[in-house]
Amino acid sequence: MIDRLIGRYGYVFPVCGFAKRTLVPHWGEVRGGSDLFAPSGTPVVAMIGGLVDAVGFGHISGNYVSMVGDDGLDYWYAHGDRPPSVSVGDVIETGCYLFGVGATGNADGGPPHLHLGIGYGIAAGDGPAGGCGHHFDAVLLLQRVLESASMQAAIQLGSDGRPSQSPAVTGKERGAAPSGEEGVPEGSALSSTD
Numbered sequence: 001m002i003d004r005l006i007g008r009y010g011y012v013f014p015v016c017g018f019a020k021r022t023l024v025p026h027w028g029e030v031r032g033g034s035d036l037f038a039p040s041g042t043p044v045v046a047m048i049g050g051l052v053d054a055v056g057f058g059h060i061s062g063n064y065v066s067m068v069g070d071d072g073l074d075y076w077y078a079h080g081d082r083p084p085s086v087s088v089g090d091v092i093e094t095g096c097y098l099f100g101v102g103a104t105g106n107a108d109g110g111p112p113h114l115h116l117g118i119g120y121g122i123a124a125g126d127g128p129a130g131g132c133g134h135h136f137d138a139v140l141l142l143q144r145v146l147e148s149a150s151m152q153a154a155i156q157l158g159s160d161g162r163p164s165q166s167p168a169v170t171g172k173e174r175g176a177a178p179s180g181e182e183g184v185p186e187g188s189a190l191s192s193t194d
């Protein structure tokens with residue numbers, strides 16, 4: 001299904017210059033979202049065009065943009081470094097600038113990152129699934145988009161050009177988030193969208 005989406009829509013990777021970083025599921029386990037670590041201010045763009053249905057600032061998500069993509073999926077971009085450049089009701093194109101990577105909301109004090117939830121509806125509130133999409137593997141989609149961008153840049157990939165889906169990535173991503181809520185285990189009162 002993800003391959004069909006990739007073939008049909010021209011996604012771009014939402015965080016500029018991410019090529020060599022590691023993609024991780026939200027909290028290392030929830031595949032409806034991912035935390036994309038990058039320096040503060042790194043441009044965040046819409047990975048697919050669509051309709052902006054909410055923007056604002058939340059104490060959990062910080063600066064956020066919610067939109068329905070042209071692919072029918074819901075997208076939740078959070079922790080932006082500044083108020084979103086788009087407004088509710090805007091129909092935006094793929095690659096539209098939203099804000100910079102930041103650490104607003106409950107990411108405050110932790111490493112700057114884009115939290116991106118993708119799915120059929122987005123879970124509200126806190127907890128490991130907060131801000132993540134329902135019934136969708138956001139991490140796999142992001143991985144495929146990153147790979148296709150890399151191929152276009154003529155960067156060498158594995159022999160079959162397909163991603164590894166090994167769950168072993170979980171250990172690595174803990175290392176990517178040495179502080180802040182990202183590394184907080186389940187059950188913490190701090191749990192949230194981060």
Ligand SMILES: [Zn+2]
Nearest residue numbers: 026035115194
């Ligand atoms: Zn997250």
